[in-house]
Amino acid sequence: MTTMTMTMTKTKMTLKTEGDTHIVVTRHFAAPPEAVYRAHTDPKIIQQWLLGPEGWTMPVCINEAWPGGKFRYEWANAKGAGFYITGEYVELQPPSKIVHIERMHLPDPTPDNHVETRFDPDGTGTLMTMRMTLPDAKTRAAMLATGMEHGMEASYVRLEKMI
Amino acid sequence: MSSGFSLNTSFAALADPTRRAILSRLARGEATVMELAKPFEMTQPAISQHLKVLEEAGLIVQRVDGAKRPRRLATAGIDAMDQWLAMLRKALEKNYDRLDEVLATMEPSIRRKKQ
Numbered sequence: 001m002t003t004m005t006m007t008m009t010k011t012k013m014t015l016k017t018e019g020d021t022h023i024v025v026t027r028h029f030a031a032p033p034e035a036v037y038r039a040h041t042d043p044k045i046i047q048q049w050l051l052g053p054e055g056w057t058m059p060v061c062i063n064e065a066w067p068g069g070k071f072r073y074e075w076a077n078a079k080g081a082g083f084y085i086t087g088e089y090v091e092l093q094p095p096s097k098i099v100h101i102e103r104m105h106l107p108d109p110t111p112d113n114h115v116e117t118r119f120d121p122d123g124t125g126t127l128m129t130m131r132m133t134l135p136d137a138k139t140r141a142a143m144l145a146t147g148m149e150h151g152m153e154a155s156y157v158r159l160e161k162m163i
Numbered sequence: 164m165s166s167g168f169s170l171n172t173s174f175a176a177l178a179d180p181t182r183r184a185i186l187s188r189l190a191r192g193e194a195t196v197m198e199l200a201k202p203f204e205m206t207q208p209a210i211s212q213h214l215k216v217l218e219e220a221g222l223i224v225q226r227v228d229g230a231k232r233p234r235r236l237a238t239a240g241i242d243a244m245d246q247w248l249a250m251l252r253k254a255l256e257k258n259y260d261r262l263d264e265v266l267a268t269m270e271p272s273i274r275r276k277k278q
Contacts, residue, residue: 013255013256015252025255027259029266030263030266030267031266031267031269035266036262036266038269039265039269045265048265049258049259049261049262049264050258051257051258052254054257
């Protein structure tokens with residue numbers, strides 16, 4: 001599979017593939033690594049921003065931020081829909097690195113996603129690099145293919161129908 | 164997911180480049196097996212096998228039109244897949260915009276702690 005890069009100019013976020021099984025997301029933040037790290041590990045702060053699309057809240061945020069610790073994030077919306085993520089922490093190096101494994105339950109669990117998140121000083125702020133490793137090339141190909149080839153095209157087709 | 168199809172089955176179906184190409188073609192509209200086989204230089208039975216996998220994954224459906232069995236995308240299955248990817252893409256974008264705001268209020272307190 002060739003390398004694909006998608007840059008969100010508005011949010012400075014990049015999403016690209018690396019090797020056969022990785023997906024790498026980068027994002028700059030105008031705050032020091034200490035603050036960005038804390039925002040990723042303190043449940044009260046996580047509940048303020050890790051909410052996904054508009055209209056969702058995170059009523060349950062269990063986060064044992066120590067090696068071997070477990071986490072469980074549950075999301076809900078006003079229509080009564082919900083889903084959750086479970087995971088385990090592998091390694092934590094405040095304020096520069098978090099390694100964890102996660103899966104989404106929809107309610108079928110998605111394949112395990114091994115995630116390494118780095119927070120490196122970048123000027124007066126932080127460059128976050130989140131490197132996801134999927135179990136195999138097939139899983140990643142499927143994941144990306146869904147969004148970037150077929151999923152997006154299907155969305156365009158839908159949009160065309162609405163116009 | 165109300166489609167009743169396993170996401171893992173859908174992912175597996177999408178792992179094959181020919182099947183992804185078939186879906187891209189169907190995203191532009193309904194097509195018969197013959198129409199789908201043409202651009203791939205594949206036999207109709209080979210294409211039919213791919214169509215069977217996509218059908219079992221809930222990503223496409225067929226309808227009867229005389230002797231023809233035109234295929235089209237299955238909205239429910241596609242929605243399920245779209246939703247999954249939307250989690251990754253849109254949610255990340257939205258989350259980090261929100262995190263910017265949270266960090267803006269957090270930063271001074273962290274600086275105070277360090278001094």
